Amino acid sequence: MSASLEIPAAPRGVLPPDPVAPDSLPFLKRLQTLPARWQGEGFGAFAAETAAAGLELRAGRPARALYLTDAGGMAHGLPHVVLLARSATQVAELLRLAQKHAVPVTVRGGGLTTEGESVAFGGVLLDMTGMSRVVAIDRERMSVRVEGGIYWHSLAEALRRQGLDYLSAPLNFTSSVGGTLGVGGVDINSPRFGLSADQALALQVVTPTGEIVECSEERNAELFERVLLGYGQFGVITEATLRVRPFTPIGMRYYYYRSVRAAIFDLQWLVREDAADYSGILTMLDQAVQLLVAFDSDAREAAFVREFEPRLRGHGEAVFALRMAGHYALHPWRLREARYLLDRRLTLLPEFHRAEFTRDGKIVDRTVVFSRAVWRFWGGRQMVIPDLSTSEAKFAEAVERGNRVCRRYFPHYTLYCVGIKLFGKRPRYELSCVPPDAQDFAYGCEFEPMLGGATYSRDHLQSFKNEIYDIGVDLGTSYYRFGGMMKGYIRRALGDDVVERHLALKLAADPGMVLNRDVIF
Amino acid sequence: MAAEARPSPRPGHEACTGCALCLLPCPVWWETRDPLLTLMGRAKALQGGASAEALSASLEACVLCGACEPICPERIDTIGMTLSLRGQLAARNALPLAERAREARVAPGPAGPGVAGSGRTLLLAGPDLAARPGVVPAILRHLGRGAAAAEDDGRDLALGLEVGLALPASREKRWLSTLASARRLVVAEGLLHRFLRERVPGATVVGVAEALLEVRTVRAALRPSDLLIFEARGYHADFERLVRVYDRVRRDTGCLTNFDLHRLAISTGAGSAQARLGTSGVDQDQLARIVVEGRRPARVVVESESDREPFVRALGVPVVHLAEVA
Numbered sequence: 100m101s102a103s104l105e106i107p108a109a110p111r112g113v114l115p116p117d118p119v120a121p122d123s124l125p126f127l128k129r130l131q132t133l134p135a136r137w138q139g140e141g142f143g144a145f146a147a148e149t150a151a152a153g154l155e156l157r158a159g160r161p162a163r164a165l166y167l168t169d170a171g172g173m174a175h176g177l178p179h180v181v182l183l184a185r186s187a188t189q190v191a192e193l194l195r196l197a198q199k200h201a202v203p204v205t206v207r208g209g210g211l212t213t214e215g216e217s218v219a220f221g222g223v224l225l226d227m228t229g230m231s232r233v234v235a236i237d238r239e240r241m242s243v244r245v246e247g248g249i250y251w252h253s254l255a256e257a258l259r260r261q262g263l264d265y266l267s268a269p270l271n272f273t274s275s276v277g278g279t280l281g282v283g284g285v286d287i288n289s290p291r292f293g294l295s296a297d298q299a300l301a302l303q304v305v306t307p308t309g310e311i312v313e314c315s316e317e318r319n320a321e322l323f324e325r326v327l328l329g330y331g332q333f334g335v336i337t338e339a340t341l342r343v344r345p346f347t348p349i350g351m352r353y354y355y356y357r358s359v360r361a362a363i364f365d366l367q368w369l370v371r372e373d374a375a376d377y378s379g380i381l382t383m384l385d386q387a388v389q390l391l392v393a394f395d396s397d398a399r400e401a402a403f404v405r406e407f408e409p410r411l412r413g414h415g416e417a418v419f420a421l422r423m424a425g426h427y428a429l430h431p432w433r434l435r436e437a438r439y440l441l442d443r444r445l446t447l448l449p450e451f452h453r454a455e456f457t458r459d460g461k462i463v464d465r466t467v468v469f470s471r472a473v474w475r476f477w478g479g480r481q482m483v484i485p486d487l488s489t490s491e492a493k494f495a496e497a498v499e500r501g502n503r504v505c506r507r508y509f510p511h512y513t514l515y516c517v518g519i520k521l522f523g524k525r526p527r528y529e530l531s532c533v534p535p536d537a538q539d540f541a542y543g544c545e546f547e548p549m550l551g552g553a554t555y556s557r558d559h560l561q562s563f564k565n566e567i568y569d570i571g572v573d574l575g576t577s578y579y580r581f582g583g584m585m586k587g588y589i590r591r592a593l594g595d596d597v598v599e600r601h602l603a604l605k606l607a608a609d610p611g612m613v614l615n616r617d618v619i620f
Numbered sequence: 621m622a623a624e625a626r627p628s629p630r631p632g633h634e635a636c637t638g639c640a641l642c643l644l645p646c647p648v649w650w651e652t653r654d655p656l657l658t659l660m661g662r663a664k665a666l667q668g669g670a671s672a673e674a675l676s677a678s679l680e681a682c683v684l685c686g687a688c689e690p691i692c693p694e695r696i697d698t699i700g701m702t703l704s705l706r707g708q709l710a711a712r713n714a715l716p717l718a719e720r721a722r723e724a725r726v727a728p729g730p731a732g733p734g735v736a737g738s739g740r741t742l743l744l745a746g747p748d749l750a751a752r753p754g755v756v757p758a759i760l761r762h763l764g765r766g767a768a769a770a771e772d773d774g775r776d777l778a779l780g781l782e783v784g785l786a787l788p789a790s791r792e793k794r795w796l797s798t799l800a801s802a803r804r805l806v807v808a809e810g811l812l813h814r815f816l817r818e819r820v821p822g823a824t825v826v827g828v829a830e831a832l833l834e835v836r837t838v839r840a841a842l843r844p845s846d847l848l849i850f851e852a853r854g855y856h857a858d859f860e861r862l863v864r865v866y867d868r869v870r871r872d873t874g875c876l877t878n879f880d881l882h883r884l885a886i887s888t889g890a891g892s893a894q895a896r897l898g899t900s901g902v903d904q905d906q907l908a909r910i911v912v913e914g915r916r917p918a919r920v921v922v923e924s925e926s927d928r929e930p931f932v933r934a935l936g937v938p939v940v941h942l943a944e945v946a
Binding site for chain 1: 637639640641644654660667675880881882914
């Protein structure tokens with residue numbers, strides 16, 4: 100193995116071999132796709148021209164400090180300037196000038212990336228939340244047109260007034276629609292509705308060269324497929340038309356398991372059989388695993404109870420509690436674990452049953468109930484939630500291996516598992532969170548350490564995340580949150596051919612590589 | 621000690637993670653979609669080394685509705701933080717809102733002719749209720765015997781507190797002494813709720829709506845076609861308790877409310893210092909329209925008298941005070 104470090108010269112636009120730590124990834128070819136980070140070249144001329152064009156760029160410290168890091172809290176950087184998006188025309192002008200002067204533009208919605216994807220290391224930070232209004236609700240076509248920076252929660256707010264709901268969205272208040280469509284979007288009803296990106300009917304996109312283009316499956320379909328799940332590489336979503344559905348409160352049921360494998364077996368069975376409207380797994384301890392299912396109607400719930408419940412391997416809470424009590428009676432030295440479990444039971448589950456969000460035993464406003472729980476129990480200064488997205492066949496192994504990694508790094512952690520319906524082999528799925536070998540369904544698992552009040556070094560947290568990502572490389576899976584610092588993983592997990600093909604598409608669409616340039620390539 | 625918020629044991633701007641949850645119910649955000657004008661914008665800017673002066677516009681914009689406080693997962697003392705920053709600027713004569721308040725020379729307020737007195741239940745009406753003929757007597761009638769309106773409702777202290785002006789300690793002491801014999805304070809100005817709970821621990825402090833909704837005839841007079849507009853400041857100051865109280869009202873009466881999906885109250889900002897002093901604040905009519913959007917109430921019922929006009933302009937249906945429904 101070579102110990103020398105050679106940095107080959109390469110002309111601009113040509114991709115040289117990666118000069119960094121050549122022997123860090125034995126037997127795997129790595130390529131660095133950009134010659135170097137942007138060093139501020141051309142910014143003065145860019146700033147002058149944007150000012151002349153009437154773009155209000157904010158350069159003050161308060162404006163820039165808002166974007167220092169993302170939800171992951173591991174990557175930090177400041178933009179030179181910030182533009183609060185107000186219109187597609189304005190975004191187009193910005194990108195046209197950025198392209199002309201080769202100034203990078205980092206786009207941000209809710210800033211809920213975890214690997215620094217929405218952190219700007221110089222250049223322009225384009226804050227899309229300035230464009231966050233509902234444009235129109237079409238009850239006849241059951242669709243809604245929104246601006247790209249709108250939070251899913253704000254959309255829910257507007258739809259609820261009309262007795263409507265979106266199909267699926269991340270369990271997080273402040274994910275933006277545009278950002279979500281760019282990466283996927285997973286909900287506990289994704290086994291039925293797929294990714295949030297799959298509910299998009301049409302998009303208004305500003306391309307990296309500054310054209311405003313309307314696209315859909317029928318119109319400019321290639322751009323539509325590239326932008327959905329495109330990690331912001333092929334355009335900025337300034338407006339989106341989404342499917343909607345009638346709003347319904349949901350009835351929830353929980354089943355408890357002693358093993359995550361048994362719970363996964365049942366989850367996958369329920370998903371295949373379309374047995375529930377919502378389903379997912381949440382673990383409290385390795386031996387206390389919760390399968391939750393929920394229903395939009397009493398009829399669906401009754402059918403589930405009749406046809407599926409008797410065949411589940413899990414138990415209701417009372418039976419499970421008795422079994423656990425017996426277990427801890429025989430293992431009194433594990434009393435601390437029992438106390439933790441009890442504490443989780445007493446604090447987490449009541450969040451799902453708060454009186455103000457419950458009517459007639461059903462959860463009203465699930466978006467609020469689930470997102471409150473997410474923020475209350477998993478939010479914080481650093482969101483450490485590496486994930487794996489696999490085919491059905493590989494899922495149980497991926498989860499069990501990831502679980503073992505969690506055990507080595509943290510005393511307590513939660514796994515959140517969910518199925519994702521796929522709609523054939525859509526072009527958008529290539530180089531995305533959808534694993535290449537998944538057929539009808541993909542499965543995602545988030546590994547979420549319970550950090551509590553403990554302090555962990557960045558190295559500790561990043562090492563944990565990388566170990567999870569390494570499982571993906573080994574098994575040939577994908578990830579929901581790839582990008583940012585994970586650039587190296589894309590080639591390792593998905594192979595050079597697919598990355599090269601997408602890089603060629605990117606270079607054709609964005610010759611200056613200005614848009615979200617450090618996220619994927 | 622002057623009339624100002626006491627230091628809070630809860631975290632300040634340093635604890636903000638930038639999660640942006642506080643934006644969701646923020647009326648300034650609803651109207652401007654500018655994160656710099658929100659609590660998160662101020663907190664992150666301070667973390668980034670910004671001075672209070674650099675945040676002047678943001679501090680001027682906030683209507684102190686308090687919706688950011690219950691929703692903050694870090695439990696930041698959001699109101700205390702904003703009041704403290706306003707206080708810093710006001711002390712340096714660098715907050716135009718405070719300058720306007722100084723010029724306005726708000727005097728200690730009377731409750732209105734013929735209603736002031738002392739009792740175990742004392743209504744602190746504030747300027748808007750007192751100015752509306754008939755509403756204060758109606759409230760007192762519902763509250764029953766032993767209820768009276770305070771001669772001095774502390775409106776000057778409330779305004780000073782809101783804009784960061786420290787008023788003389790002697791004035792605060794004199795005012796508090798007039799409240800000492802009361803067992804229950806019904807306070808229209810929500811910003812005073814937390815202040816009075818700290819200063820008058822022997823009395824129960826409630827808002828006008830909570831007091832009136834305990835009255836069976838008032839509650840029975842609410843209809844499913846009513847849109848009930850709760851005063852945001854007092855509600856958010858005691859959110860964990862009141863959210864359940866008002867949820868029962870919603871269940872029992874079927875009426876609509878100005879709550880968002882979090883059950884936080886969307887404020888019009890009409891009761892804010894900006895509105896009182898005529899400085900540029902949020903667009904009250906626009907926010908009233910946001911509250912009403914997608915709803916078709918037959919009548920709007922307001923807790924805060926200041927909300928009457930924005931809803932009259934926005935909706936064109938009858939707008940009454942809660943005390944007037946029965």
